[in-house]
Amino acid sequence: MADQQALRHSRHALLDGIDDEGVAALQAARVLMIGAGGLGCPAALYLCASGIGSLHWFDGDRVDATNLARQTLFGPADIGQFKVVAGAAALKRNNPNTVVIAEPRFVDASLLDAAILLADVVLDCTDQWAIRQLINARCVAHQKPLVSAAAIEWSGQLLSIDPRRPEQACYACVFDPQTEPAAHACGAYGVLSPLVGVMGCLQAAEAIKLIVRSRHPGSSLPSAAQTLTLIDMKTSSWQQVRISQNPQCPVCQPGRTQAAAGRN
Ligand SMILES: [Zn+2]
Known part of the structure; x- marks a missing residue:
C-alpha cells in the first residue's frame, strides 16, 4: 500500500516547490469545504486525488437532474441522495486514503466556527452571497486561509485570502x-458546465499551494501577490486584478468596526 501511495504521488514529488515534503504536507492536511455542487465536485476530486489527509464537507442539498451536467461526481443513480454522501462514495473510489467526513446539512455560524477551527484551509464552493460573506467573516475571525470561487453564465472569479498575513x-x-x-x-x-470545472480546479490548486507553503517552510513556492482572477469562457480570456485591503472593510478592520459599534 505504501508503494501504491508513493506511485500515486510520484508526479507531485517531482514538482519543484512540492517534492516529498509537500506530498507529506498534503497527506497531513485537513480541508474544510462548504458546497458540493459545480465547484465542490472538481475541487474535492482533485484534492482527494492529490492525497489530502481529510476533507470535512458540508452541503444540505440533494442531487437532482439539473445538477448532472456540471456536478461530475454524480450520475443518474445518485438523484435524491445527499450530495456529500454520494460525493464521498465517489471520492473513496478514487482515493480511499483520504478521510471524507460528509455532513449533509447547511452551515450556520456556529457550525462554521467549530469546523474552521479544525481546518488548515477552507474552500468556499457555495453559490449564495450571504453564506460567502459569512464564511469569509469566520475565516478572518479564526485566521484561516480561504479560497473562494464563483461562476455564472460564462464568467468565473477566484479569490484566495490568508488572514494570517x-x-x-x-x-x-x-x-x-x-x-x-x-x-x-x-x-x-x-x-457553462466546463466553467465550474475550471474554477473548482483552480480552487484545488490554490488550496494545494496554501497547504504546501504553510506546512513545508522549505518550499520554493512563492507567496502569490493578492489578485482577483477573472475568467471569461466566451472569449477565452483570463484577467488578474491586483487587489488591496479596504481600510473601511467591516470584516477585517476591527478598529473601524468597534468604532462604528460604539457610535450605535
Ligand atoms: Zn476585509
Missing part, C-alpha cells in the same frame, strides 16, 4: 457585504 485583503474588502450584486439577487441564470 495582516496586509491581505479579505473577500469583504473586494465585495462589500452591504451591496449584493444583482446577478445574485435575481433568479436562475445559466452557467
